Amino acid sequence: MSNIAIIGAGPGGLAAGLILLNQGHQVTIYEKDHRVGGRSKRLTFGPYHFDSGPTFFMYQPILREVFERANIDFDKYLQLTPLDPLYTLYFNEYTLKPSSDINQTKEVFESVYPGAGNDYVKWYQKQTTKFKRVMPILQKPFPNIFHFLRADVLKGAPVLHPFQSVYKYLSKLIHHDDLIHTLSFQAKYLGMASFEAPSVFTILPYLEHMGGLYHVEGGLNQVNETMAQLFIKNGGKLLLNTKVDRLWIEKRTVKGIITDQLHQSYDDVILNADFAYSMLSMTKDKEVKTYHHQKIKSMKYSVSAFMMYLGLDTIFDFDHHSVFFSKSYEGYLKRLMSESSDVSDMSFYMHNPSKIDKTLAPKGHSSLYILVPVPNLDANIDWKTEQETLKKQVYATILEKTGVDITKHIQMEQILTPQEWQDDFHVYKGAVFNLTHGFNQMLYKRPQNKFKQLKHLYLVGGGTHPGSGLPTIYQSAIITSQYLNTKKA
Known part of the structure; x- marks a missing residue:
């Protein structure tokens, strides 16, 4: 011992x-x-409660294994609520609502261009094979170069496409940028853009589509x-x-x-x-x-996150998870990864858990969480100045895409910039994705x-x-x- x-x-x-x-x-x-x-703790501002960082609960088997190895009954202590749709994606001309039901998502894709549904199913099938090959590699230590000679690594190598980016890999299977972005925005979970992230990480959206997303009260x-x-x-x-x-x-x-x-x-x-x-x-x-x-x-460190924690005097009908894509998503990604100080036309994520969880805010109120991926502290951005610009842009985009002016309902507003991530959470350069x-x-x-x-x-x-x-x-x-x-x- x-x-x-x-x-x-x-x-x-x-x-x-x-x-x-x-x-x-x-x-x-x-x-x-x-x-x-840590960076996933609870934040409380008056009567409003928030996750500080991660909000997506996916691929529960790993956490279940943790509990099993600790000899603890997972279901006795954690109750999970499945989410459907997975999220709402706001593009320039329409919204898409993928599901963990493959047939429903096939229809979502088909609505964008004829044949897209079948393209999605082919993608799904390829990821099923890739996932089975990749998981054994990630479940074991990888302390030196000789581990490339392991049987599981050699078996997985043909499906890894190590020198392709997520975007390049998807563009050979999916033939519309919005649908490619639907299956690649998850690269930002790694703090990377889809044209940078290795194609092995197409398993991230697969985990969502295959295993679903969940909410914990x-x-x-x-x-x-x-x-x-x-x-x-x-x-x-x-x-x-x-x-x-x-x-x-x-x-x-x-x-x-x-x-x-x-x-x-x-x-x-x-x-x-x-x-x-x-x-x-x-x-x-x-x-x-x-x-x-x-x-x-x-x-090399990941991007950071500009956080907005909002207490509202009402509960809007936004889905649990929403992603708002910028007008020029490719341009946004390039600015983001080049550490540009230009914070115009940003994409962002919105979390609206109060729609199904009444424990996070007073009766009739809601806790709304917004995350804007932004450059880390290597970028020359004066956050004391730029945060006002970014806030206004976020509120304007929500109004434009949903018709809802949330500014009229804000009772509490708390902002967290890359500087606070470093100073208060001890995250180097504010690079929240490490x-x-x-x-x-x-x-x-x-x-x-x-x-x-x-x-x-x-x-x-x-x-x-x-x-x-x-x-x-x-x-x-x-x-x-x-x-x-x-x-x-």
């Missing part, structure tokens, strides 16, 4: 903690904030709250409002943590906090081989779950293998717990 510290009570840290407790380890989680969740933050309660109930120690200042490192070995100038000794340490921010703040320069400070600063997912920062080239540069340090979260996004973050917790269980054995 090992005595293990986890830095950060985000989804990955909580999931790892639950599994490790069931393996017989002693586990203490350190969280700098007053509540769990109170928001996705309640998954974190539930795991925290179970962690404490099962014997874990959770220290809130407790910031870890540094990793205690001696001779390339992590001996424990340093908090409030006190050295706390642990057999192993798991880092769930933002990888880049932690390496820069918790280690001395060149104390970590390979991932020294200059290397960290030179790596390191980008080009092949030079994936698999063995991504910081590994068993951190090779420092003994007894392990990683979970979006900055390690398999990558960012809640399903892969939960998978990172499973991989890391397997490493530590093997060590115990």
Whole structure:
């Protein structure tokens, strides 16, 4: 049995903690904030409650596996409400409402051009094969280049198309840009544009279309709250409002943590906090081989998010999830990825959970969440000035596309810019989707779950293998717990 510290009570840290407790380890989680969740925690402004970050609950089998490995009955603690349609997509000339029912979505596609329905079915079938080949690769560690010789990798290689982008891959199957965008806007979950993201990530929309999207009462933050309660109930120690200042490192070995100038000794340490921010703040320069400070600063980071949390005095009939596409979506993506300071004609996402969840706002009111993907702090944007411009644009677009003027109903408005993501959430450069997912920062080239540069340090979260996004973050917790269980054995 090992005595293990986890830095950060985000989804990955909580999931790892639950599994490790069931393996017989002693586990203490350190969280700098007053509540769990990290960038996916609950935010409360007066009587209105919000998810701070992720809102899409998809591919539940991975979280179910976390609970199974922790010997906890998933259905006893989490009730999921399926969403149909998956989302409403607002394009220039029409709206589309894809479903997790393949036949319904086939009809949605067919409405755009003759034969598009059959093109969609062909795409779906190809993704079914790809998914079966890709998942075994993502479920295992990938610590070095020789893992390309694994049987599962060799079997998956023919369907991966590693040198094609998501957009290029889709353009060979789907023959209308709006429909390509319907199956590629999910690349922004990785903080990337569809013309940059490797084509392997066409499995992201497939996960939505195949397995559906779900709502948890109170928001996705309640998954974190539930795991925290179970962690404490099962014997874990959770220290809130407790910031870890540094990793205690001696001779390339992590001996424990340093908090409030006190050295706390642990057999192993798991880092769930933002990888880049932690390496820069918790280690001395060149104390970590390979991932020294200059290397960290030179790596490629995702876009950020401009957040609007709105308390309204009414409940609008918007669907649970909505995406508003800019007039020139390709131009928007190019500006976004080039770190342009031009924030005109932006695309954005809107979350309207109060339509089905009455726990988030007073009776007759609603909590409306808007996320605008924007450049990270590498871009020269004065957010104190530009946030007013961006807000007005968002409100005008909603009015134009839906006929609804939400500004007349706003009782509370809270804004979160890339600067706050860095300053308050400790997300380096405000890059909320972590390191980008080009092949030079994936698999063995991504910081590994068993951190090779420092003994007894392990990683979970979006900055390690398999990558960012809640399903892969939960998978990172499973991989890391397997490493530590093997060590115990």
